[in-house]
Amino acid sequence: MHITNRSQLISYLTPEQRLLISVCSAEESIGRAEVRDLLVKPFSWERLILLSERHKLLPMLFKNIRAESVNFPIETPSILKEKFIVQTQHVLKLASEGIRISNILNREGIPSILLKGPFLSQQIYNNDALRPSRDIDILILPDNIERVNEILRNEGYRRVYPDFELSKKQKIFYQHYKNQYAYRNPHNGCLIEIHWRLFSQKILFPTPTEQVFAERQELNMAGSPIHVLSKKHCFEYLCLHGSLHQWFRLLWLRDIAQLLNDKENHLDELLINAKKNGNERPVQQAIILSNLFFGSPEHSAITKSNNLVKSITNFAVTAAIGSEQKTLSQKITRLRIPFYKMKLKRNINYKLSCWSILHPNFNDWKRVKLPDSLFFLYFLLRPFIWFYTFYIVKKKRES
Template sequence: MSTHTVLEPERWNEDQELTLLLFLLRKDATSRLDAVHAAYLYGLDWTRLLRLAEHHRVVPAVYLQLKRINHPAIPAELLRNLQAQYHRNTLRMLHLQAEAGRVTRLLMNHGIRVLMLKGPALAQQLYGDVSLRTSKDVDLLIAPDDMDQAEHWMREAGYVSKSGEARVLGSWKWKDHHASFLHPQKRVEIELHWRLQPDAGGEPSFDELWDHRQMSEATATGAPCMYTLGSEHQFLYLSAHGARHGWFRLRWLVDIDRLAVRAVDWEALLPMLRRYGGVPVGGQAWALAAALLGTPIPEPMRPVSATRQAQRLALSALSFIQASVPGAAYQKVEPTICQPTSRSYLLSLKGPSHQLLYLISRLFPSTGDPAILPLPRQLHFLYIPLRPFLWLKRRFSKH
């Protein structure tokens, strides 16, 4: 079967609601509204379209586009539902933005450098308005050596740890990537990251990310400016994050689509992708965004998206996107395509050197080992020779 034909969105025409959703998420959807035929709208399952928008976390975009279409075939109850969710999301994002600013100021006032990942800062950076993207929590990135001090100030700010995992030796710094904290009264969850991605993959140091940071634009609400990743590092992060989750939420692809038209030094991005093993997932991101959202691929990125590996990874992600669709009418998944949640898929995202590094990392202790066999800190070195036995115990305890 040709990879090119599988990536063509026309193959999804049997799923009318998903096809319309993809159309509504395109940047040029407003200028192409006359392409939406009335007969097509009358034949839709609008309840399912709502479920799709909620599943893919793209309610704001869908609501605003359907409001612009303003066709009598669109149920008024659907628009009221979407409008209510849109308003709730706006309030939620403003709340997260204010809390992220408060915690960021607290940490930076005590000498801890902070970069904001995703959330309100990314919404402002890519969409120009925090109401146009959804987020359930706040993600902050700090240097690994600042983690102990940052945890102290998180507790001072009223947050309690949700992770509850002991850190074993020093492997947590490169095997894991974040710890979660919850404010019981404000009901805000903050993930404190010390790496962009888990699993010992290649990525820039915090100092490199900090040197190329961007200041998030101030908003009309007077929210404080926060630092975000530079545009090139943003693509590196977003493509790896989406790939790791199999792109099962279209929101992540929309982020790539919006980033594609920003001022990014694509020539500088290419060697960065090669340096940190990001070529496979970068190519996958471009292949998917171009096929599903009509994203224009910048000239320097076209060879990356055209490789057999990028197309193969895009096929794997497509199968998972289809399988995750609520009540999908189109569920034909090729049996030879690996499921994106599998270990083989995750390994296929990495280059040979990073695959080797990942396999070596499995020999080192993880934060879950003390839960199986608690040992005093002075005996934590024993987790290294005990690692195979703990892995087997964890493996068989799942069955």
């Protein structure tokens, strides 16, 4: 699939995809102007709602459909409102718990930044319930990992990722090559991911974590001060996050469109900053895609994008409008992902780091227990454990 303009993209979309994108576009955008025409054409509410859930756009779909219905009668199925209420209640629960944990960390002298979810939603949409989320993401400084681990345990949380105690070498390896632990509270059901850097690959976002904290932005939520990424770091982080995941959720592109529509964000400065970090390709890809899908502003530097940027952009278009199962597959086809990721940056060390799929992980350590003195054997065993896990074991379960 080779897409060069929005009209061409639209021709590939189903009626439900086209309607979802139009309804969720910014109020004054070209896409939003098409909503009423699309609503009178044949489409399936069931498929539209399923699609909005896949792309995490259901709250925005409900909110904007309701806004359109003020002057244009729209009969919506009750299930849409029911799902909106359930998702909103869950997000508000996460927001409340995130603020509570942030306040506890603050009292203990541990700085933190709340990422994504309701906190990003409040930052860029001025509405904490527009972004569905399954967990609370908190960024901390690496030196505070053990202290935060202890605090969360005292608050009733248990680590579930990894869900066993790591040996000394496993912990060193994991914290060097990975960037997060996950904790769940069995009493309130909340899941918290603690990050000690923004990405597993350090070279992907070379700005020191200390600088990210020094430039963080303060917000007020529910009467409490919290900290989020600065607009500059937020934009680059979201571009990188979406690009790594091939933009298979349209909410991520809608976030980019929202930031680009904010006149306080000067695109030239954002591009310069991204280039300093070697991240101009993911940022260019994000800007092109947000323009294709949501009609966000174009930029003269982007219209002259090279063939590599066009290649990764078309790869992402296929992921965004194609099958989610194919994008998330753990089978041998997953090997196409490192080749895609290698195109995101020029740096040779980054390209090598894209093959972390070959690294042993905690699932390997859990399945095959070796003493630290034999840790090196995990590298040799990795392909065999992977094949056994995703083909032999999975086949047995399915049968």
